[in-house]
Amino acid sequence: EVVYKFTPTDAGTYWWHAHYGAQYIDGLRGPLIIRNPNDPHKGEYDEELTIQLTDWYHTQSEILTSNFLNNIVNPDGDEPVWETSLLNGLGNFNCAKTKLVCNTTQPVTRFNFIPGKRYRLRIINMAAFAAYDFSIDNHQMKVIEVDGVDTVTSSVINMIKINVAQRYSVIVTADAGNGNFWMRAKSIFGNPWTSLPKGSFPKGFNPNVVATVTYTNTQYATPLSQPWTQITRINDIMLVPYVSQKVKLIPDVTFLIQFGIY
Numbered sequence: 001e002v003v004y005k006f007t008p009t010d011a012g013t014y015w016w017h018a019h020y021g022a023q024y025i026d027g028l029r030g031p032l033i034i035r036n037p038n039d040p041h042k043g044e045y046d047e048e049l050t051i052q053l054t055d056w057y058h059t060q061s062e063i064l065t066s067n068f069l070n071n072i073v074n075p076d077g078d079e080p081v082w083e084t085s086l087l088n089g090l091g092n093f094n095c096a097k098t099k100l101v102c103n104t105t106q107p108v109t110r111f112n113f114i115p116g117k118r119y120r121l122r123i124i125n126m127a128a129f130a131a132y133d134f135s136i137d138n139h140q141m142k143v144i145e146v147d148g149v150d151t152v153t154s155s156v157i158n159m160i161k162i163n164v165a166q167r168y169s170v171i172v173t174a175d176a177g178n179g180n181f182w183m184r185a186k187s188i189f190g191n192p193w194t195s196l197p198k199g200s201f202p203k204g205f206n207p208n209v210v211a212t213v214t215y216t217n218t219q220y221a222t223p224l225s226q227p228w229t230q231i232t233r234i235n236d237i238m239l240v241p242y243v244s245q246k247v248k249l250i251p252d253v254t255f256l257i258q259f260g261i262y
Contacts, residue, residue, distance in 0.1 A: 011036035012148030055082035097204025137225035145169035
């Protein structure tokens with residue numbers, strides 16, 4: 001057992017991962033939460049949960065990297081495409097589409113909500129390429145932290161877009177009454193960093209992942225809830241750091257030279 005001891009300088013939601021080649025996408029990664037004893041949002045939530053979103057590949061990263069860099073195997077330089085996604089390590093795949101050992105009854109991650117409680121969800125995108133739209137059916141949320149920086153509590157929204165390595169903290173109130181609800185992370189395509197090679201999907205491709213939210217006064221069942229049809233998102237540019245960030249007064253010389261200003 002190896003124990004690393006260090007003194008953090010910034011509180012917030014972070015994550016750790018292996019860094020030998022692309023090794024972390026094989027699963028060697030996890031959350032790193034540094035809690036602030038003077039959390040400015042402490043009175044706004046009762047409990048916290050960590051949500052880890054990842055893309056998942058059925059081929060080891062060493063082979064993926066080798067094929068990606070091989071101009072004979074991959075003449076167009078296309079990035080590897082994931083087979084499915086995971087939420088806190090669990091997801092689903094059509095076992096008929098693979099010859100690998102596969103469990104058709106694999107459960108999804110389940111969360112129990114107590115009616116009236118306010119939950120801080122620390123959402124971390126640990127994927128290699130996948131960006132996600134994250135939401136919970138019938139539940140709204142407010143952003144209070146982005147990438148380790150506390151923000152002034154945002155307006156009410158029902159979906160966030162989270163790119164690779166990003167982290168968001170949101171507050172969700174368990175106010176949907178009794179029932180079972182889907183928590184959803186839907187892969188985003190069409191941007192330069194989320195494009196797929198010429199529409200080439202892996203066999204059985206399942207880019208999205210779900211988990212369930214069950215209220216404690218409700219018997220668990222497969223949710224029948226529907227995704228949001230009217231989407232409300234936060235404009236990240238409008239988020240305000242809880243503590244004002246000082247502006248650097250001395251010009252960055254490298255930046256000035258790069259643009260030919262002397």
